[in-house]
Amino acid sequence: xxxxxxxxxxxxxxxxxxxxxxxxxxxxxxxxxxxxxxxxxxxxxxxxxxxxxxxxxxxxxxxxxxxxxxxxxxxxxxxxxxxxxxxxxxxxxxxxxxxxxxxxxxxxxxxxxxxxxxxxxxxxxxxxxxxxxxxxxxxxxxxxxxxxxxxxxxxxxxxxxxxxxxxxxxxxxxxxxxxxxxxxxxxxxxxxxxxxxxxxxxxxxxxxxxxxxxxxxxxxxxxxxxxxxxxxxxxxxxxxxxxxxxxxxxxxxxxxxxxxxxxx
Ligand SMILES: Nc1ncnc2c1ncn2[C@@H]1O[C@H](COP(=O)(O)OP(=O)(O)OP(=O)(O)O)[C@@H](O)[C@H]1O
Numbered sequence: 001x002x003x004x005x006x007x008x009x010x011x012x013x014x015x016x017x018x019x020x021x022x023x024x025x026x027x028x029x030x031x032x033x034x035x036x037x038x039x040x041x042x043x044x045x046x047x048x049x050x051x052x053x054x055x056x057x058x059x060x061x062x063x064x065x066x067x068x069x070x071x072x073x074x075x076x077x078x079x080x081x082x083x084x085x086x087x088x089x090x091x092x093x094x095x096x097x098x099x100x101x102x103x104x105x106x107x108x109x110x111x112x113x114x115x116x117x118x119x120x121x122x123x124x125x126x127x128x129x130x131x132x133x134x135x136x137x138x139x140x141x142x143x144x145x146x147x148x149x150x151x152x153x154x155x156x157x158x159x160x161x162x163x164x165x166x167x168x169x170x171x172x173x174x175x176x177x178x179x180x181x182x183x184x185x186x187x188x189x190x191x192x193x194x195x196x197x198x199x200x201x202x203x204x205x206x207x208x209x210x211x212x213x214x215x216x217x218x219x220x221x222x223x224x225x226x227x228x229x230x231x232x233x234x235x236x237x238x239x240x241x242x243x244x245x246x247x248x249x250x251x252x253x254x255x256x257x258x259x260x261x262x263x264x
Contacts, residue, residue, distance in 0.1 A: 007069060008031040008032055008033055008034075008067070008069075008070075009032055009033060009035075009068070009172070009173050010030075010031075010032045010055070010068055010086070010173055010205070011030065011031045011065075011066070011067040011070075012029055012030045012064070012229075013029055013064055013065040013067070014027050014028075014064040015027070015028045015029070015051075015061055015063075015064035015065070015066065016028075016061065016063045016064050017047075017050055017054055017059060017061055017062050017227075018062045024050050024227050025050055025051060025227040026226060026227035026228050027064070027227070027228055028047075028051060028064075028224065028227060028228055029229060030222055030229050030232060032203055032220075033203075035201060035202070035203060036203055036204070036219050036220055037206075037217055037218050037220070038203075038204065038205050038206070038218060038219070038220045038222055039207075039208045039213070039214040039217065039220075039222070040052075040207050040208070040221075040222045040224055041207075041208060041209070041211075041214055041221060041222070041223055041224070041248070042223055042224035042248060043225065043247075043248055046224045046225055046226060046227065047226075047227040048224055050227075051207075052088065052175055052177055052207060054066065055086070055088075055205075056078055056081060056086065056088040056175060057076055057077055057078040057080070057081040058078055060075065068081070068084055068085065068086055068173060069085070071084070073086070082169065082171065083112075085170075085172045085173060086171055086175070087166045087167060087169060087171035087173070087174050087175070088166065088174075088176075088177070089162055089163060089166040089174075089175065089176045089177055089179065094162065094165070095150040095158060095161060095162060095165070096150060097149065097150050097151035098149055098150075098151065099149065100146065100147045100148060100150070101137060101145050101147070101161055102134075102137060102146045102147065104164075104165060105132075105133040105136045105165065105168060106130065106133040108133075108168035109129045109133050109136070109168045109169070110126065110129050111168075111169075112168055112169025113129065113169075133168075136164045136167070136168055139164065139167075139197070140160040140163060140164040140194065141160065141194065142157060142160060142161060145157060155182060155183070156183055156190075156191065159179065159180075159183070159191065160191070160194060163176070163179065163194070163195065163198060164198075167198055167199075171202070172202050172203060173202065173203045173205070174199055174204050174205070175204075175205045175206075176204065176207075177206070177207050178206075178207055178208060178209065179191065179195060179206060179213075180192070180210060180213050181209075181210075188210070188213060192213060192216050192217050195217060204217075206218070215235050218235060219234070220232060220233060220234055220235075221233065221238040223238060223247070223248060225247045225248060230247060231243065231244045
């Protein structure tokens, strides 16, 4: 055989998770290559959020392995996984509402550098953190809101700030949980562009219900049904996959088309 085999940026190997006697993740396997943008889709209750919680270390797996760049991360604490280069978006509630955009970003940068308990001592002298926060603020297009308190931002701006905080530490594998949930169509469109820009060169995993976002953003789609990845392929291949049609996508696409027809 010729050609080197690339180590996946993120790999799940026969992952299982049960809550009590109930098996939720039932042998999920997935290999995501560096730089790929992957959307995880599946019916309600399929285990998508649970999978994110396992990958980010919030839940421990019942069995199986999770590898980040070939190194096992299952069993590590969330902050250890974060320091190894995997970041997960939190919901808007993770923002410091009474801090400004700039201060939120600077806190995130300092935390990622391990200044968690000392950041108040010499903020103004920490030039690197200030520079990085400025850079992030431009990336997420909130530089004109530099001194606005997080609580006074629009919802879409808060979600952008949340993404800035997520990538503040320079993680190269980024997990976003329904990044456009609650946004209008035009906000969603702009937000997809923003996500594309800020994740250039990174590996991205999103959990997503909105098929417009899925097909607009993802290089590959992983379909999770009853805790198993039943398909992992390009959007076109997944759309054409008979098993996916039967288990999930057929009904979702029909609903989407019916909703669009009603809206016309
Ligand atoms: N901490 C927990 N304890 C017990 N059961 C849980 C826990 N977390 C999730 N579950 C159960 O696991 C199943 C999968 O939930 P999960 O939220 O991962 O699905 P999902 O695919 O993200 O669903 P949705 O699309 O509706 O958000 C559900 O039946 C849920 O009730």
